[in-house]
Amino acid sequence: MLTAIRERDGQKLGAWEAHRDDRPFVCFCCQRVVTLRRGHIIAPHFAHQPPVTCEYGTGESEAHRRCKIAIYESLCTDSRVTKCELERNLGTVRPDVSAYINGVPVAIEVQLSTLSLEKIAYRTSEYRRKGIYVLWLPVYHRGLDQELYSPRPWERWLHATYFGRVYYWLEGATVLPVRFRDYYLLLRGRTRDYQKLSRRKVLITGQPLNLIEHFKPFDRDACARQLRVPNAKLMIAVQ
Ligand SMILES: [Zn+2]
Ligand SMILES: [Zn+2]
Known part of the structure; x- marks a missing residue:
């Protein structure tokens, strides 16, 4: 820490x-x-x-610490951001970086693959209870350079929760929005060919976004059908 x-x-x-x-x-x-x-x-x-x-x-790697510092430093120096803090103790949760961005209380959680889906869902609910808008940021990695990608369970969950986007952290206050599109395999049957939904997804990458300029708070309702998405307060990209 x-x-x-x-x-x-x-x-x-x-x-x-x-x-x-x-x-x-x-x-x-x-x-x-x-x-x-x-x-x-x-x-x-x-x-x-x-x-x-x-x-x-x-579970905190050197890479994780470096991302936290980079996000913290780029938010701290911006006049639209106030009360920026690292590892703020909020009792049941402790966001990596938190601040008021354009007057909105925001928690940023950097994600490097170790946290379980249960923990992410729990913390998301806790932030809502405290009136804080959360942004989960997995760190961009090599696997995302390919056309097809097998998202991990928590990436699928983020994708469902954030209305079909996952925001990957690139540097400073810059993130990359990525959409997962279903991919079908064409299989040869005995009588005819058929399509089967692949576990892998086609990656659709958007333009890099800035945490301070391109995000707004959003209150979303739970959705039981989609991977048990809870009621949540989220920072989502304005697009
Ligand atoms: Zn301790
Ligand atoms: Zn973290």
Whole structure:
């Protein structure tokens, strides 16, 4: 994680601004002591000591930390964004980056493939309960360069929830909207040929979008037919 609590006064500090004499640092979640890690190659962060039992102590890669910092930095410097914060403690949820964008409370969750569908759905409901509009951002990867793609279960779920779009993070405040179109295989039967729906999808990529300029808040109703999409407050692209 990129932030921790200075035990002495309860102040939240970012790893980039913390000093050794600020120690000890504790995790906001499990309250255990965490270690400040700084190096020439890795982004500064706080690490739990083994054995790690805290949900914020595992699964965060260097790549994930770098995306969070990049999003945070590009939002912070924009005058249409206020109260930008990394890892804001909201009790049941802790968004990677959160801020008021054009006056709208927004939570941004960066996704690098480790989170379960249940957790994404749970957090989406929690943000709604708190009146916050959520934007889930998987990170763009090589697999998306191909014409056909097998979306993971949570990507299918995002696609259904965000009205047929998944927004992949590219850099800074820039995301790429991608649509999954059904793909049919042509199979030879004994008497005639027939079509079968493939698990793979055809990728339809839109123009890159800016998080601050091209998104607006939207309240959507649950849809039981489509992959159990819950009632949700979402940031969706204006197009
Ligand atoms: Zn912890
Ligand atoms: Zn995250």
